[in-house]
Amino acid sequence: MSIHRLSFSRRALMVATAAALAGAATGVHAQSAQTVTIGVQSMYGPWKRAIVDQEFEKATGWKIQWRNFDSGGDVVAAMASGDVQIGVAGSSPVAAAVSRGVPIQVFWILDNINEAxxxxxxxxxxxxxxxxxxxxxxxxxxxxxxxxxxxxxxxxxxxxxxxxxxxxxxxxxxxxxxxxxxxxxxxxxxxxxxxxxxxxxxxxxxxxxKLGKATFDALVVNKGFAEKNGAAMQAFTRVLEGVTADYVRQPASWTAQSESVQKVARQSGAKPAEVPPVLALYQFPLAAEQASQAWLGGGKSSGVAKALSATAEFLKGQKKVPAVLPDYGIAVNSSFVSAVK
CATH class of the missing domain: 3.40.190.10 (Periplasmic binding protein-like II)
Structure with a gap:
C-alpha cells in the first residue's frame, strides 16, 4: 500500500491566517501552495474516478502529483526516502516497511483483496x-x-x-x-x-x-505529514468515503458504458470492459466499518494491526525483515475514518 516537503509561500500563509477567521472548510484549502506526492498502482478501484475528477485537489487545496508504481514495495520505498507522502500498498509491503521503522500509518482500507x-x-x-x-x-x-x-x-x-x-x-x-x-x-x-x-x-x-491469513490493500500516510495536515487528511478521506459509497450502494450501475468506469479505466490504463468484473472480486469497506475493530479501530487489537503482525512473522521467516514489532497498532490511524463515518 516518508519525510514530507512543505513549501508554504508568503501568500499561502496569508490565506491560512484568513482561513482561521473564515472557518474550518477554508482552512483546508489554505494549503493550496503545498505540493503532495501520492503513489498509486494500476489496480482498479472506485477511488480512481475521484482522481480523474480532481476531487482530492478540490477538497484539500493540495497540488497533487500522482506517481505510478509497479508494486507496493516500490511505493513504500519511495515513502521511506521522503519522495512520497501518501501511497497505495498491500498489507505485506506495509508490514515490511513498519518493521524496518518507516513511520507510515494505514488510514484507509482500499479493499479486502478477497478474490482479486x-x-x-x-x-x-x-x-x-x-x-x-x-x-x-x-x-x-x-x-x-x-x-x-x-x-x-x-x-x-x-x-x-x-x-x-x-x-x-x-x-x-x-x-x-x-x-x-x-x-x-x-x-x-x-x-x-x-x-x-x-x-x-x-x-x-x-x-x-478463510484459512486465517487476511490480506488487503490500503492507503498509507507518513505519520508526521498526517499530524501536520489533519484537516486536509480528513477532507481527503471524505472524498474516499463518497466515491466508494457510490460504488458499494449501486455496483450494478458501474457498467463498462458508465462514466465512472470509463474514468477508472482511463486512470488505470485499462479497457472499460475489463473494470466491472474485477471490481466485483473485491470487497470495499466504508468508513463506519473501517472504524470498527474489524479494521482500524482498537489500536493493537485492530484487525489491521493483527494482520500486519502475522505478515511480519512471515517476512521474518523469509529473512525480509530483521524483527517483529511487539505492537503494530503504531501503524494504524483510525482518526480520519472515525471523523467521516
Whole structure:
C-alpha cells in the first residue's frame, strides 16, 4: 500500500491566517501552495474516478502529483526516502516497511483483496490441483500480498521447498508466461486478466483468507505529514468515503458504458470492459466499518494491526525483515475514518 516537503509561500500563509477567521472548510484549502506526492498502482478501484475528477485537489487545496508504481514495495520505498507522502500498498509491503521503522500509518482500507488476487496455472502446464505444482516454476512479486499468500499456501499444502518461487514484477509476468518461462503466478489485475486467457485459477486470496491469513490493500500516510495536515487528511478521506459509497450502494450501475468506469479505466490504463468484473472480486469497506475493530479501530487489537503482525512473522521467516514489532497498532490511524463515518 516518508519525510514530507512543505513549501508554504508568503501568500499561502496569508490565506491560512484568513482561513482561521473564515472557518474550518477554508482552512483546508489554505494549503493550496503545498505540493503532495501520492503513489498509486494500476489496480482498479472506485477511488480512481475521484482522481480523474480532481476531487482530492478540490477538497484539500493540495497540488497533487500522482506517481505510478509497479508494486507496493516500490511505493513504500519511495515513502521511506521522503519522495512520497501518501501511497497505495498491500498489507505485506506495509508490514515490511513498519518493521524496518518507516513511520507510515494505514488510514484507509482500499479493499479486502478477497478474490482479486489469484494463483493461476498455464493450461499447458498440466497442473490440475495444488499438489501438481511440485517441481514447477511460480512467479510472484516478492514482499507483496501475493508473496505472503503464496508461501502460506505452499506451507498449507505441504509444498515448501518443492516449488521454484521466482521474483517477478507484475508488468514482467505476462511476458514470462507467454514465453513459457513460468508455469504459474500469484498475481492481481491487469496481469491476472491476461493470464486467465490461457490459464485457470487454482486458488484465490479469498480462499486463503478463510484459512486465517487476511490480506488487503490500503492507503498509507507518513505519520508526521498526517499530524501536520489533519484537516486536509480528513477532507481527503471524505472524498474516499463518497466515491466508494457510490460504488458499494449501486455496483450494478458501474457498467463498462458508465462514466465512472470509463474514468477508472482511463486512470488505470485499462479497457472499460475489463473494470466491472474485477471490481466485483473485491470487497470495499466504508468508513463506519473501517472504524470498527474489524479494521482500524482498537489500536493493537485492530484487525489491521493483527494482520500486519502475522505478515511480519512471515517476512521474518523469509529473512525480509530483521524483527517483529511487539505492537503494530503504531501503524494504524483510525482518526480520519472515525471523523467521516
Amino acid at each position: 488476487e489469484a494463483l493461476v496455472v498455464r493450461n499447458a502446464s498440466g497442473v490440475q490441483k495444488m499438489a501438481d505444482l511440485a517441481g514447477k516454476k511460480l512467479a510472484v512479486p516478492f514482499v507483496s500480498t501475493t508473496h505472503f499468500h503464496t508461501m502460506f499456501a505452499l506451507e498449507h499444502y505441504g509444498l515448501q521447498g518443492k516449488v521454484q518461487v521466482m521474483n517477478l514484477q507484475p508488468s514482467d509476468i505476462p511476458a514470462a508466461w507467454a514465453r513459457g518461462d513460468i508455469d504459474a503466478a500469484f498475481i492481481w489485475d491487469p496481469a491476472l486478466g491476461k493470464l486467465k486467457q490461457d490459464g485457470k485459477v487454482l486458488l484465490t486470496s479469498g480462499d486463503l483468507t
